[in-house]
Amino acid sequence: MLKSRGCAQALRRAVACRPVPTPLAARCQARCYAYTAQKSSEGPRTTHVITPSKSREEWQRQDAVLVRHLNDVFSPLKFPPELASRILTHASHPDAMRRHNGRLSFVGRRVLQSYLLMFIHSSPALRPDHNYELILERALNTYVLGEHVAPKWAIGKVLKWRPMNVGNLSKPLGPDVEVPGPLANLEGDNARGVGMYKVHGTTVEAVVGGIFHQFGGAVAHRLFHTRVLPNLLLEGSPQGLHFAYHDHAREICEKMGGPEGPLLR
Numbered sequence: 001m002l003k004s005r006g007c008a009q010a011l012r013r014a015v016a017c018r019p020v021p022t023p024l025a026a027r028c029q030a031r032c033y034a035y036t037a038q039k040s041s042e043g044p045r046t047t048h049v050i051t052p053s054k055s056r057e058e059w060q061r062q063d064a065v066l067v068r069h070l071n072d073v074f075s076p077l078k079f080p081p082e083l084a085s086r087i088l089t090h091a092s093h094p095d096a097m098r099r100h101n102g103r104l105s106f107v108g109r110r111v112l113q114s115y116l117l118m119f120i121h122s123s124p125a126l127r128p129d130h131n132y133e134l135i136l137e138r139a140l141n142t143y144v145l146g147e148h149v150a151p152k153w154a155i156g157k158v159l160k161w162r163p164m165n166v167g168n169l170s171k172p173l174g175p176d177v178e179v180p181g182p183l184a185n186l187e188g189d190n191a192r193g194v195g196m197y198k199v200h201g202t203t204v205e206a207v208v209g210g211i212f213h214q215f216g217g218a219v220a221h222r223l224f225h226t227r228v229l230p231n232l233l234l235e236g237s238p239q240g241l242h243f244a245y246h247d248h249a250r251e252i253c254e255k256m257g258g259p260e261g262p263l264l265r
Contacts, residue, residue: 065175069158077215077263087210090161090199093172101206108209112140115224125244139232139241146201149231153207161199219263225252226261
C-alpha cells in the first residue's frame, strides 16, 4: 500500500513539473499533428526509378551483345545479362542510370591487389628492399590496366562510356555506336587525355570483380595469372610488374596453361 502511494505521489510530481506549452508552441504542435495525419491519409509514397527511355526489346538486344562479347573473350564462362550490362557500362554513360560498373570495379581492384600481394610474397624473387606499395601502384595503376590489358579483351568495341575533352565528339559510345574516326586509334597522351585509359582500366577491374562475384575466387585467380599479369610484363618501362618478378609470373602462367589456359578446372 505504501509503495503504491509513493508511486502515485511521484507521478503527480512529474506531471506538475512538466512545462506548460505557450500558445505559439501549442499552435505549432497542432500544425505538426495535422500535417502528419494528412500525410498518413495519403497512403504510402511511390518511388519512381528513372531509366533511359528504351523498350524492353532494345535493352534485351543490347544486353545480348554484351553477353556474347564476354562469353567469347572469357570462354567457357557464361555471363548473365544483368552482370554483363553492369560490367560494360561506365558511370559516364546515360545508361548508367539503369546500372553501371562502379561497385564491381571497387571489388575487382581489391581482388587484383590481394592476388598480386600473394604472388609477390610467395615469389623467390622477393628482396628485403622491395616496396610492396610501390610495386602494387605501378603494376595495377588503372591507366596501365586500361592501356595494356583492356585492348587484349577488346573492351573498347562494346564498352558504354562517354569521352571527355573532345568537343563535339563527346557523345555516348557503345556497341551500337560507331566510334568516330579521331577516337578510333588514340594512343598515349591523347587516349589518356580523353579519359579512355582510365575508363577502360576501371572496366578491367569491373571484369575481375564480376568474375569473382559470379564464378568464385578460383576462377578469378586463374584469370589474374593467365590474362592479367602476363600483360603487365612491360620490358624497359617503370610501369607494369617489377622486372624481378617477370620470370616467376611467366612460370605460373605456363603452369596454368598459358595466356589462353582454361579458366575452369
